[in-house]
Amino acid sequence: MRWALGALLGISLSVTAAQTPLRFAVPDSWAMPMVQLERGRPTQGILYDMMLSLATQVGVPAEFHVLPRTRVQSTMEHGGVDVRCFAAQSWLPNQSGDYIWSIPLFFQRDLLISHQDQPARVDTNRLPRQSIGTVLGYTYPTLQNLFDADRLHREDARNQEQVLEKLLARRYRYAVSNQWTLDWFNQRLTPEKQLQGVAILQEQSVGCYVRNDPKVPVQRVLRTLLRMKMSGEIDQIIRLYTGNSEVHH
Structure with missing residues (x-):
């Protein structure tokens, strides 16, 4: 009996060891x-669904760590999380540590947006001096020279949805948003109140990167992400929330 208990204990310990969670960074x-x-925990969304599906297919539990955007990279460097998604190498020019990047998984389009009673196309370099809606901690390379020249002023909100709420309330005439959030936000507005993109600021492909650590199933994660992209699963998740699949130009 003692042997049987010992064997069972050994099996349960090895199962527990194999079930080390995959820890995902979730910027707040x-x-x-x-x-x-909700209450500091992710409950739904494109990236939540994708990360949960990824962990399930890899065969490990998913663990989500909600962090201030400014702490995500240092937490990765100190081994506090294993995977960061929706990132581009150009955003992290001074990245230290050993990481492996996935193939491009998403297409990120940043837009200058406004109300429908504003011109449908805008040249950002010709905008009069004013504040525009931005997200705290986000960088906007195509607008930075206008910020530096004191032509445009950032009015930061904590997240992208708050930026759009303020624009809707006409706290400012223009704001920056990614295409996904704009599509999502417009779904609950009547057609005449919907916000519109008036200039494309930046377009780039983004993916995930994984901490290259023997305790992390790096190659399984990367292979699974490749399969999820190639099979159309990731585009299907995007379509579920926005009504549109990825559009590349």
């Missing part, structure tokens, strides 16, 4: 349709 600046945060 994310909003729907990327992630819905």
Whole structure:
């Protein structure tokens, strides 16, 4: 009997060891349709669904760590989380540590947006001096020279949805948003109140990167992400929330 108990204990310990969670970074600046945060925990959204599916297919539990955007990279460097998604190498020019990047998984389009009673197309370099809606901690390379020249002023909100709420309330005439959030936000507005993109600021592909650590199933994660992209699963998740699949130009 003692042997049987010992054997069972050994089996349960090895199962527990094999079930080390995959720890995902979730910046607290994310909003729907990327992630819905309720009481500090993600509950739904494109990236939540994708990360949960990824962990399930890899065969490990998913663990979500909600962090201020400014702490995500240092937490990765100190081994506090294993995977960060929706990132681009160009956003992290001074990245230290050993990481492996996935293939591009998403297409990120940043837009200058406004109300329908504003011109449908805008040249950002010709805008008069004013404040525009931005997200705290986000960088906007195509607008930075205008911020530096004191032509445009950032009015930061904690997340992307708050930026759009302020624009809707006409706290400012223009704001920056990604295409996903704009599509999601417009779904609940009547056609005449919907916000519109008036200039494309930046377009780039983004993916995930994984901490290259023997305790992390790096290759399984990368292979699974490749399969999820190639099979159309990721585009299907995007369509579920925005009504649109990825559009590349």
